[in-house]
Amino acid sequence: MDFKLVLGKLINGFEENSVDYALIGGLALGLLGVPRATTDIDILVHKEDLDKIDKTMHALGYKKRFSSENVSQYTSAVRSMGDVDFLHAFREASIKMLERAQQQGVFGDTLQVRLVRAEDLIGLKIQAIKNNPSRTHQDLADIEALIARQGQTLDWQELQTYFELFDMKELFDSLRSRDS
Structure with missing residues (x-):
């Protein structure tokens, strides 16, 4: 393409x-x-x-x-x-x-x-994981890379809302603790 x-x-x-x-x-x-x-x-x-x-x-x-x-x-x-x-x-x-x-x-x-925005792309990745768990490996790697790249500029409260919306608070806590 x-x-x-x-x-x-x-x-x-x-x-x-x-x-x-x-x-x-x-x-x-x-x-x-x-x-x-x-x-x-x-x-x-x-x-x-x-x-x-x-x-x-x-x-x-x-x-x-x-x-x-x-x-x-x-x-x-x-x-x-x-x-x-x-x-x-x-x-x-x-x-x-x-x-x-x-x-x-x-x-x-x-x-x-x-x-x-990066936060919204992460939200879409979380939704993709929830809808199709077989995507977890690639989408989680994308999320981790975005967090590493965007770092302190991310709105973690907004991210938490996305993770909670899709019942993935534990994953949020794990990712947040790594970034702190």
């Missing part, structure tokens, strides 16, 4: 259609200072923008591979365009993630993208 090409096209389409979005997943990890190999782009979008997303993706030559209440996945037959997955924000917590997303320059500041 040509990330620079695809992100440029996506961001242009999102701006033209007033789509509320923020990068998540492996690409967001890298932008937050934790390099991770990834083969797709993961994006948080407001559920009210799904029709605009569909319009944008089809205009770029993508086909919808899967869609549910929570996610939609698009794929392109053109290898350089790859796959793009969308997580739908409709609960209060995920809508607030979109509201808190920050602008960041990528590719030598040639493109500005919106990115979830």
Whole structure:
């Protein structure tokens, strides 16, 4: 996948259609200072923008591979365009993630993208572990790397809220004691 090409096209389409979005997943990890190999782009979008997303993706030559209440996945037959997955924000917590997303320059500041904050990416990782325990090894490694990289800038009260929401207070206490 040509990330620079695809992100440029996506961001242009999102701006033209007033789509509320923020990068998540492996690409967001890298932008937050934790390099991770990834083969797709993961994006948080407001559920009210799904029709605009569909319009944008089809205009770029993508086909919808899967869609549910929570996610939609698009794929392109053109290898350089790859796959793009969308997580739908409709609960209060995920809508607030979109509201808190920050602008960041990528590719030598040639493109500005919106990115979830480290705390919110950790919250999404916690949710992923809760929903699919087989992901624990990779997602916990990502969380630990984000904590190590972001360190004292993290809002630990906010993180505690995420861990408690998914009944993982013991894991929070363990991670917090290591960072202190």
